[in-house]
Amino acid sequence: GNSVTQTEGPVTLSEEAFLTINCTYTATGYPSLFWYVQYPGEGLQLLLKATKADDKGSNKGFEATYRKETTSFHLEKGSVQVSDSAVYFCALSDQGAGSYQLTFGKGTKLSVIP
Amino acid sequence: GAVVSQHPSWVICKSGTSVKIECRSLDFQATTMFWYRQFPKQSLMLMATSNEGSKATYEQGVEKDKFLINHASLTLSTLTVTSAHPEDSSFYICSAIGQRYNEQFFGPGTRLTVL
Numbered sequence: 001g002n003s004v005t006q007t008e009g010p011v012t013l014s015e016e017a018f019l020t021i022n023c024t025y026t027a028t029g030y031p032s033l034f035w036y037v038q039y040p041g042e043g044l045q046l047l048l049k050a051t052k053a054d055d056k057g058s059n060k061g062f063e064a065t066y067r068k069e070t071t072s073f074h075l076e077k078g079s080v081q082v083s084d085s086a087v088y089f090c091a092l093s094d095q096g097a098g099s100y101q102l103t104f105g106k107g108t109k110l111s112v113i114p
Numbered sequence: 115g116a117v118v119s120q121h122p123s124w125v126i127c128k129s130g131t132s133v134k135i136e137c138r139s140l141d142f143q144a145t146t147m148f149w150y151r152q153f154p155k156q157s158l159m160l161m162a163t164s165n166e167g168s169k170a171t172y173e174q175g176v177e178k179d180k181f182l183i184n185h186a187s188l189t190l191s192t193l194t195v196t197s198a199h200p201e202d203s204s205f206y207i208c209s210a211i212g213q214r215y216n217e218q219f220f221g222p223g224t225r226l227t228v229l
Binding site: 004036041042043044045046049089100101102103104105106107 | 118146155156157158160163207209211217218219220221222223
């Protein structure tokens with residue numbers, strides 16, 4: 001079956017530090033890949049996505065590249081802010097471009113300190 | 115963007131009682147709604163998928179008679195936990211997809227504690 005493994009948190013960084021949250025997956029087909037973010041007290045929000053190999057998703061300074069050869073979709077940001085503190089979930093869907101039937105990683109809690 | 119709400123945001127109940135959780139799409143019609151369960155430091159686990167006007171499709175291992183799902187309208191789905199036990203204590207999250215969108219929009223979740 002499908003599975004997603006991501007960096008086990010919590011991750012604590014100083015403001016303006018570089019962020020990497022690793023995500024690797026196993027899937028039977030050619031999945032679409034997603035990063036979701038959950039701010040305190042709120043629901044999950046789609047941060048970025050990529051639907052095929054070598055695609056790069058980007059949003060709000062975050063980016064991730066779909067690497068089929070390493071089955072990875074690592075999330076990066078060059079300079080984090082306190083407002084980036086949240087829980088980040090990597091997910092995949094094997095339904096093509098849609099996000100039907102998502103499989104999630106366990107989530108990585110990020111805390112950014114001033 | 116599309117907004118999904120859940121009510122209540124938290125609930126405490128006694129063992130043996132039933133609890134109903136509502137999931138509403140506030141500004142769009144949701145053709146499909148999903149219910150997830152999340153344990154501390156665990157993934158979101160899909161429990162069931164519901165389409166408006168039809169029976170929910172449950173994932174393997176989820177007791178359909180215990181977790182009753184109703185999707186009676188295009189803006190409302192309900193999850194009823196029947197005869198609740200302490201092991202049902204968890205964080206329940208819903209999401210919805212509408213015809214205008216190709217992504218799931220998530221509710222803020224409901225924390226259920228069964229004493």
